[in-house]
Amino acid sequence: MPRSVDEILQLAPDTASAKAAKGLVVPAKWPNLGATEAVLWGECQGSGSKPYQVQIDQSEPAFRCTCPSRKFPCKHGLALMLLWTQHTARFTQGVELPAWVAEWLASRQKRAEKQEQKVKAAAETPEAPADPQAAAKREAVRQQRMNAGIDELERWLADHVRHGLALLPAQPKVWGEIAARMVDAQLPGLAFRLRQLEWVAGRGHDWPTRLLARFGQLQLLIDAFRRISELPEPVQADVRTALGLATDKTVVVAQGERIADTWRVLGQSVDEEDRLWVRRVWLHGQHSGRRALLLDYAHGTRRFDLSIVTGAALTMSLAFYPSAAPLRALIVDTPQLAPNAKKMPVVTLAAALADLAAAVSANPWQWPQSLLISDGVPTPTQAGWRLRTVAGQQLPLHLPDEAAWPLVAESGGSPITLFGEWNGETLRPLSVWTHDLVWREKADAT
Amino acid sequence: MNLLSELSTQVLIGVERRQPTLPAASGLLGELLIDIANATPVAETQVLRAAGAIGICALAGYQPALSDEAAMAVCPAETRRIPTHRSLISALRHIFDDGPERLRVEALRRLADAGYGMPPRLLIGLLQHGQRSSALRPFMAQAVGQRGRWLADLNPEWRYLAPSSDETPDPQSWETGTLEQRQQFIGWTRRRDPAQARTLLSAAMGEMDARERAKLLETMRMGLSADDEDFVENLLRDRSKEVRQIAASLLAMLPDSRYVQRMIERLTPGLKNERKLLRRKLTLEPPEQFGADWKQDALKENRVQSEALGERAWWLYQIARVLPLAWWEQQTVMSAAELLQWAKGSDWSLALLRAWHEALTRELNAAWAEALLDQLPLKKWKPDLFELIAVLPASRRESHWLRLFEDGAKQLSHGELLARIASSLPLDSPMLSPDFARRALQIIKNNLVQDFARWDYTLRTSLIEFICLFPAEILAEAAEGWPIDQADSHPYVAETAARVLAVVKQRQTLIHQIFPLE
Structure with missing residues (x-):
């Protein structure tokens, strides 16, 4: 599919790559350029003696380059795509694929087939454990570890309440230590929540209140774990997710609630912790009105499926994870770009907060929540950036100055539609819309 | 969160020191808190459960703060068209x-x-x-x-x-501001009321250190007139050498000043225009002695070590540079070209040429600049050609630039040549003539295929700026014939060419997409 320069640069992992790619859009540096409907390829002269072989499968798009860069896609891939939009005539078309391109395509094809078979097999025959006895034993050991971990955390929380929270800001190491204990107990969700508390303790004048609230929620999670079998099934699922127990994707694909719709990509955020990259993609179903969240992880390098571009509308089916407030979902078929996206929905702050209340009541463990607000004006105040309604309500924005001013320029002091992630205290804007998408969080903003 | 903040204040010091009081609330939350208290025997867990319940209710029932500040003004409706293409x-x-x-x-x-x-x-x-x-x-x-x-x-x-x-800068900044603010203030005043600026400056001179005096005196260049003479002449006796020199250079800008007059008197005895047979012969003898009162006029007796001029030539140069060029013409009844020709043959050529060069740059005298350019190159002395060319009217500059291109500009690469041309033109200068642009570009293109072109790093930026001076009608031509897809051209050259093409395209877009409303 033809892309505009801006759309292509949106795929760049950071601004440096985008800039470097622009500098490579020089046909003389690309002695061999070729294209078919599905694939682009080219050889780019780098600093070495052998040119880099760069190829793009246009359908996803998927990139491959022989350069040693750890960025993905690398500058060569982006440049090749830019060349295709700006110097199409320089690509030879209708020739046979070079061997290196054909090999790559074939290997991709193979992998895709394998994946498909795996999914199919899983859907047909629910995986039976190879050795039921060993599996049961493993499960018992795991359960024991979790129980021990839960007990330990409960004692830890009670100790701190007994001795006082005032001591905690002076002990930055405690969070890592207790988090590590929870990892050992196979409760990574608790570990994650505990690590975050390092940024609560001692920060801001009201930190004791916020810290105590988080402690209290951990206690409720402990309570919920203890009596999990008494809870309704969707709530069980939410508690398990909050504790960090994985739900099998194949089960979600096979049994999850399915919704086929045209999904508008409202925004995406990418965060890194300990070389683990997390991408959250937020979708809005144009007919169903549903909100959905695609969660992807990448280890070591930031490498995600690139077919999802903020602002795009994709026709596809999603399978939702079980939850009392279903949100997280998986794509179960190939997304098709919908040519005529409907207008963005109009949601007042009051309505957005009412939806938020319902979502939190159903599943208090979801973090972060999302908010789409159409009647706010980004406003600089003495205390920082705020999204302000006509009625004078102010939502704190988590936004550096250099990102905030473009929003003010777009709004001109009138309401705009803003989408972002809500952590209970501040809103992190991911995209801004007037009649169309006018701003999105830069890839390397955080 | 008020309920929680009361509770958290208690927990801050720990519940072992003081039994906590659980907060009470009305409605469903209140009932829940009572249930929690009743069902939980341990105080710590009681606190935690209550905090958890209140915390989650606060998350669900979040209400944004209300601002008592006035909302910021809405931007007035746009009166200009906004491009959509x-x-x-x-x-x-x-x-x-x-x-x-x-x-x-x-x-x-x-x-x-x-x-x-x-x-x-x-x-x-x-x-x-x-x-x-x-x-x-x-x-x-x-x-x-x-x-x-x-x-x-x-x-x-x-x-x-x-x-x-x-609008008026704060008058306070003159009294208490930084040097930069004071400079701004006096500059602003000078533009509107030169006499007022002079009065302010003159009153403040006694209180400033040498650096401040020098900096602020520089602002007098703007709108300098005979009215300023007394004030500036006084400064020839300033304690600071720098201030004395600035004062002298200011006085040199006033052809009728007493200072210029004194210089004329110092030079005239040596200048003789004698009739020999049928021809007039012009001779010049520089002073033999450094006059007793010269030092008061900021003339220097001794040369710096690197100075190429001899002692008497040095004195001559300092005096001659102050004299108005018109005075030479009247005195000798000779034109600029004749005078330069004469000077080249005299013993004092270097002193005279340097002095006249300074005078012509001060007076922006195009006739003299043109005449001097015609005498170049000289063996002993290489004035800055671009400064000289910049003194010429726009229509006369291009032929000189072209000569630099065609001579293969020995000391300068093409890149530097273009950079100097561009930097001598204001950012909103009129475009170059199509003929000159074409010729220059052809020379550069021919040069680009040579191997040494890749060492011309300046060309990378200056060629692009040069393209920005091309008139619209030759942009299409300018985009042709670049070695952009020749595999054997050096990547650096190809990159420069690609940048040129991009800028040409951007300029064409500006020209074709921005048009006035019918």
Whole structure:
């Protein structure tokens, strides 16, 4: 599919790559350029003696380059795509694929087939454990570890309440230590929540209140774990997710609630912790009105499926994870770009907060929540950036100055539609819309 | 969260020291808290469960704070058209991201002339450019539109755009401001009321240190007139050598000043225009002695070590540079060309040529500049050609530049040549003539295929700026014949060519997409 320069640069992992790619859009540096409907390829002269072989499968798009860069896609891939939009005539078309391109395509094809078979097999025959006895034993050991971990955390929380929270800001190491204990107990969700508390303790004048609230929620999670079998099934699922127990994707694909719709990509955020990259993609179903969240992880390098571009509308089916407030979902078929996206929905702050209340009541463990607000004006105040309604309500924005001013320029002091992630205290804007998408969080903003 | 903050204050010191009181609330939350208290025997767990319940209710029932500040003003409706064409917006984005500055100025001027305003999404970038580069500011006022002025009102860093920034600077800054602020203030005053500026300066001279006196005296260059003579002449007796020298150079700008008159008197005895047979013969004998009162006129008796002139030539040079060029012409009844020719043959050629060069740059005397250029190159002395050419009227410059190109400019690469040409022209200068642009470009292109072209690093930036001086009618030609897809051309050369093509395209987009309303 033809892309505009801006759309292509949106795929760049950071601004440096985008800039470097622009500098490579020089046909003389690309002695061999070729294209078919599905694939682009080219050889780019780098600093070495052998040119880099760069190829793009246009359908996803998927990139491959022989350069040693750890960025993905690398500058060569982006440049090749830019060349295709700006110097199409320089690509030879209708020739046979070079061997290196054909090999790559074939290997991709193979992998895709394998994946498909795996999914199919899983859907047909629910995986039976190879050795039921060993599996049961493993499960018992795991359960024991979790129980021990839960007990330990409960004692830890009670100790701190007994001795006082005032001591905690002076002990930055405690969070890592207790988090590590929870990892050992196979409760990574608790570990994650505990690590975050390092940024609560001692920060801001009201930190004791916020810290105590988080402690209290951990206690409720402990309570919920203890009596999990008494809870309704969707709530069980939410508690398990909050504790960090994985739900099998194949089960979600096979049994999850399915919704086929045209999904508008409202925004995406990418965060890194300990070389683990997390991408959250937020979708809005144009007919169903549903909100959905695609969660992807990448280890070591930031490498995600690139077919999802903020602002795009994709026709596809999603399978939702079980939850009392279903949100997280998986794509179960190939997304098709919908040519005529409907207008963005109009949601007042009051309505957005009412939806938020319902979502939190159903599943208090979801973090972060999302908010789409159409009647706010980004406003600089003495205390920082705020999204302000006509009625004078102010939502704190988590936004550096250099990102905030473009929003003010777009709004001109009138309401705009803003989408972002809500952590209970501040809103992190991911995209801004007037009649169309006018701003999105830069890839390397955080 | 009020309920929770009471509880957390208690927990801050720990429940072992004081039994906590659980908060009470009305309604369902209150009932829940009572249930929790009843069902939980341990105090710590009681606190935690209550905190958890209140915390989650607070998350669900979040209500934003209400502001008592007035909302900021809404931006007035835009009175200018905002471009919507994608290629134009994209070209503008590239122009403001990557430059060069000259192209930015062209874009702003075209937008302003055709009644367009910058699209909001590019405004912040533009305002930030203006913050860094004051050269861009004069061209921004119209193109920023209502939205830009509205933004500038919100951010102190962009106040330079506000109409108020041209209003009276704070008089307080003259009394208590930094040197820069005082310089600004006196400069502003000088533009409006030269006498007032002089009075202020004269009153303050006694209280300033040498550096301040020198800096502020420089502002007198603006609107200098005979009225300033007494004040400036007084400063020839200043304690600081730097101030004395600035004063002397100011007085040299006033052809009828007593200072210039004294210099004429010092030179005249040595200058003889004698009739020999049928020809007139002009002779010049520099003074033999350094006069007793010369030092008071900021003349220096001794040369610096690196000085090429001899002692008497050095004195002659210092005196001669002060004299108006018209005086020489009247005195000798000779033209600039004749005088230069004569000087070349005299014993004092270097002193005279250097002195006249200084005088012609001070007077911006085109006839003398042209005459001097015709005498070049000289063996002993190489004046800055570009400064000389800049003194000429625009129509006379190009032939000299072209000569530099065609001579294969020995000391300068093509890149440096272009850079010097561009930097001698203001950012909003008229375009070059099509003929000159064509010829120069042809020479550069021919040169590019040579291997040494790749060592010309300056060309990379200066060629692009040069392209920004091309008249619209030859842009299409300028885009042709670049070694952009020849595999054997050096990547650096190919990159330069690609940049040229990109700028040509951006300029064409500006020209074709921005047009005045019918």
